[in-house]
Amino acid sequence: MVEAKRRGLESWGVDINPLARLITKAKTTPIDLNRLEATHDNLMERLRNIFFDPKEFAKRVSIPKFFNIEYWFKPKVIESLSVIKKEIMQIEDQDILDFYKVVFSETVRDCSNVRGGEFKLFRIPPEKLKNYNPNALATFLQKAERNLKGFRDYFKELSDKKYLDVHVRILDEDTRFKTSIPDESVDLIVTSPPYGDSKTTVAYGQYSRLSLQWLDFEDRICRSIDRVSLGGNSPEDETVLQVSKSLKRIWEEIKRRDNKRASDVLSFYSDMFLCMEELDRVMKERGRICFVIGNRTVKSVTIPTDEILVEMFERFGFGHRETIIRDIPNKTMPLKNSPTNEPGKVEKTMWNEHIVIVERR
Ligand SMILES: C[S@@+](CC[C@H](N)C(=O)[O-])C[C@H]1O[C@@H](n2cnc3c(N)ncnc32)[C@H](O)[C@@H]1O
Known part of the structure; x- marks a missing residue:
């Protein structure tokens, strides 16, 4: 759908998976660059300050309750992700919020205890897990910068070609039935x-x-x-x-x-x-x-x-x-x-x- 928009073609996308739809929405929705960059600078600075100050960090930790969270994430990672999420969720503009939810989702995946290169969810073996200490903040910051850069290029291209308003419709539907x-x-x-x-x-x-x-x-x-x-x-x-x-x-x-x-x-x-x-x-x-x-x-x-x-x-x-x-x-x-x-x-x-x-x- 990104490629369709870059060519000025209207597109429909169908997927039953809400994460696929969220990523698609974030990648195809133009956001005013000045607003996005202002939010970005503010978020990055807030996060750096909070992570630098153990008291501020501790105040914001709130561990989500979902099945087996401790199995899939190390305790430090859970705390860091919960603090990052709390800050993201304060973003009021829905499109900008979705942009950072995607960055967050990539961070979750990279910092989890899931072993790479498999078809299913398997945990990193215990002996490797002992020395595995992913840095959720560094991962998030690095992915945020990368996605922002990608977005800048995309936005500029669409804006130069006057394709910003080309329609993209993302459907929460099942292709086996009438869409x-x-x-x-x-x-x-x-x-x-x-x-x-x-x-x-x-x-x-x-x-x-x-x-x-x-x-x-x-x-x-x-x-x-x-x-x-x-x-x-x-x-x-x-x-x-x-x-x-x-x-x-x-x-x-x-x-x-x-x-x-x-x-x-x-x-x-x-x-x-x-x-x-x-x-x-x-x-x-x-x-x-x-x-x-x-x-x-x-x-x-x-x-x-x-x-x-x-x-x-x-x-x-x-x-x-x-x-x-x-x-x-x-x-x-x-x-x-x-x-x-x-x-x-x-x-x-x-x-x-x-x-x-x-x-x-
Ligand atoms: C190989 S992935 C492709 C993902 C993405 N469309 C792309 O091209 O990168 C297959 C996708 O089909 C979706 N899918 C599976 N069954 C579906 C169905 N019945 N209706 C719509 N989408 C379905 C899955 O959720 C998954 O995202």
């Missing part, structure tokens, strides 16, 4: 859907939970994300097996090895099919869809999602234009997962991703 986007109104869809069900691939809900909890989102919402994610909870529907020959072939192969995993795979693609129905509804004639997708492995069977998607799209009258294969050189997404879902056991998985482009005939 607020009007029929046949969209020229281009760019999406990177989940690569598989949350249980066994990237658990976005788990990944965002700590940030959401720190930002006071209801526990009910934080815990529901993976369930409403594609393949999270849907009954399997064998219709898709008639639509895609490739899916049928690998589904049968996985079923021979593990019934339950075959059923997860089927429910994921059934959900994907529902999404396609919705994409088809909003798409203009000759409109194009770009799907970024990884071909994941289940029970050592590689699922050719790129081919499956093309076959499924054909059902809706979309023709395949091309598939671009892109290496993943340095994505923060883990490159390995555990075939058995056990921590520590890893198997090479998505090393490259496919960009599948189809066009409505």
Whole structure:
């Protein structure tokens, strides 16, 4: 949506995850630079003074109550984050507040006890945790400066091109069902859907939970994300097996090895099919869809999602234009997962991703 706005294109964005929507909102909402910079200088100075003065610091500590907070954060980090949050929450301008909530969310993630490079939330092992002492204030200040710089460049570009008012609409909706986007109104869809069900691939809900909890989102919402994610909870529907020959072939192969995993795979693609129905509804004639997708492995069977998607799209009258294969050189997404879902056991998985482009005939 940032890229659309930089090109003067109106855009809609849909995501079930409130953190994804918050980040998108913060990245696409122009804020008057003078106001943002004044708030920034004031916030940075306040924080430095408070952290410099133990009495002032102690006055502001208020530990949030959410499940397992002590497991995921060291005591000093919890105190520091609580003080930073208290100062941020005093910002009255909602757009500026959201900007700093995103900085805060990045700080939460970086200073937590979560081990990097995994698909799931696992804690840093105890022997490493002993000497792990992240500095939440330094992390926050550094991220705030970086985001401010990015924002300055973005704001200047939009303002020079007179694109500041180009519409960006972010929807708290589920792509499997009818969204607020009007029929046949969209020229281009760019999406990177989940690569598989949350249980066994990237658990976005788990990944965002700590940030959401720190930002006071209801526990009910934080815990529901993976369930409403594609393949999270849907009954399997064998219709898709008639639509895609490739899916049928690998589904049968996985079923021979593990019934339950075959059923997860089927429910994921059934959900994907529902999404396609919705994409088809909003798409203009000759409109194009770009799907970024990884071909994941289940029970050592590689699922050719790129081919499956093309076959499924054909059902809706979309023709395949091309598939671009892109290496993943340095994505923060883990490159390995555990075939058995056990921590520590890893198997090479998505090393490259496919960009599948189809066009409505
Ligand atoms: C691979 S991430 C892509 C995130 C982001 N759109 C981007 O391109 O960087 C997949 C996203 O799909 C979202 N998602 C999963 N199921 C969804 C659904 N049923 N409707 C809308 N979004 C969904 C997840 O919350 C997650 O943010």
